[in-house]
Amino acid sequence: MNAYDLAFYLIAAMALVGAAITVLSRRLVYAAFNLLLAFLGVAGLYALLAADFLAIAQVIVYVGGILVLLLFGVMLTHRIYDTTLKSVRVQPLLGGLVAAGVAVLLIRVAWNTPWNTTPELAREPTTAKIGEAFMKHYVFPFEFVSLILLVALIGAALIGRSRAPKSGNGR
Amino acid sequence: MQGMYETLLAALGAERVVPFSVGFAALVVVFALFAAIMGAVVALIMVLAERKISADIQERIGPNRVGPMGFFQTVADAVKLLTKENVLPRKADSILHYCAPTLVFTGGLLPVAAIAWSNGIVVADLNIGVLYVVGTASLGVIGRLMAGWASNNKWSLLGGMRAAGQMISYEIPNSIAILSVIVLAGTLNLQELSEAQKGGIHQWFVFRSPFAFVACLICLVSSLAEVNRTPFDLPEAESELVSGYHTEYSGIRWAIFMMSEYIGMVVVNAVAVALFFGGWNGGLPGEPLLGGWIWYLLKIAALMYCQVWVRFVLPRLRIDQLMSLCWKNLVPLGFLALLGASVQALLGPTGQHVMMVAAWLTFGGFVTLLFAAVLKTRHVPAQDGIPR
């Protein structure tokens, strides 16, 4: 086992443990904080795949943005200190079947995909390449992202505003 | 640069004893230990410096009993913190209470790895250096939220929320200000950014473009907010929140928070120096005298002095003022600066010269305004009969 493999198992274990605790924990805040491990683990995996820009973007957007938003949401919830998650089992048979089906599908896809195993080719900085791709080949999708962000911004503002008590249209 | 580790390991004769990866990891651990110890030293010096500078500003003497100039005062403080009882409140969440300082410390120490201290001296020469520094700051945000929640204390929770809200908000103007330099330099690597400013003080980005000058001001203001210092120290506003998210922390755990704050100060200033003030370049053409790291540290120290200075001159902002300053002033201004800088990036050599002149004019105008303001505030007549 070389250093690369060691790093991979370490990071993968971190992501899996974080994800497992997030799913299994009965306390909402623990679940939220353990997402940090999962997000960092995924960022580490990106880094191992030589996607340097994507790795840091993952940290910035998921850890710095989405996780903070989630934690704000949790902390704004009423009676956060008493909140424990109650999982109620509804339709265990059907649910189990669906889960097993999805698992089989995913394993089959993973098994049959011809994975690209030539990492030597890709060990160079990606930021400039991504930029060039945006500016040359994916101009329209790039502008479309802006439109999506616009819709998201307006939607977020609308939903957030309707939740705020007595805020009206705010001044 | 690529070969820093290879050269070092070869010089140590390590490749005959251990595989490269082991030697490399050992070297990085040594660097990290050095960085952590230097962080502690910087914290010690800065605590004393803050007390001395504040004393100077407020016409007091400051600590002067323990050792020469009171220098050992902070050493005594450090020993006290190390041997102080660790109080974990009954209602606190012990696991998260333990993890929070670790997370904040990690968020402080990680960016140090990417900073290019001198030509070729950088622990992790990342191609996305600046972005990495911005990204790792978010660990500190989570850490502060965690500290606030784990303490199970009203002040702590409020302080943690404020810290997170303010740090994420000011990340936007900070990033836009950084982008204004990136468009001019065309790289995210902190080493290459320093190299792009070689050849004397007129090559520093702050003096090369009026837009970078504006961006520099935005960056300095928002980096103050990023490290939660006055006038943006609402998260630990002692007059209302006791001491914010670390109210329930004592002894060594509190010391870790303190240390992280000073490491954070060094990091934000190091980034500002690398972006705007020439990085490890001296002010003259040619190779920096005495090694680049001295210049780098001197510039960081100068900016840190300014941060302390600001702390004892400006009053704290209110939460609504804080947010509107960020979103309604700094963000639009930042976008204008970015727009200008990207136009300048497309200009030819003549345009660059014009911009350089414009930058110096902007700088001159700013300094003139500053002095005018200082002169105006100086001659306040004493009304209470107390001689000043």
Added chain:
Amino acid sequence: MYLHFGAVLVFLLFSVAFVAIIYGISALFRPANPSAEKLTTYECGEIPFGGSWIQFNLRYYLIALVFLIFEVEVVFLYPWAVVLRTIGAFAFWEMIVFLAILLVGFAYVWRKGDLSWFTPSGSGHTDATFSGK
């Protein structure tokens, strides 16, 4: 490149270990005399009332939402900023369009007051209200 990300990983592991070791060293020297009084949550010397639950101003959530959108936008700007000089005017105009679309959103939230800080009670500049049990 892996080398330098490896350095980051070592730094990460180091700082977690470093804090643990410092805690350990401190544990050798420090006293531990907990008492019921000492372990009470600090509330300025008063006996704590209620839980620590605070009704936060919902603004925090809104600001985080707006922040998230802008953060994603800024992340898109980084690759553009790196290649602007090599690609030239086309990249500039493309980004102008990108920013102009978002500017509409920014103007919208500004106009609608989502960037202003206000409280339900109307006092304008607080960030939480307390409620005892």
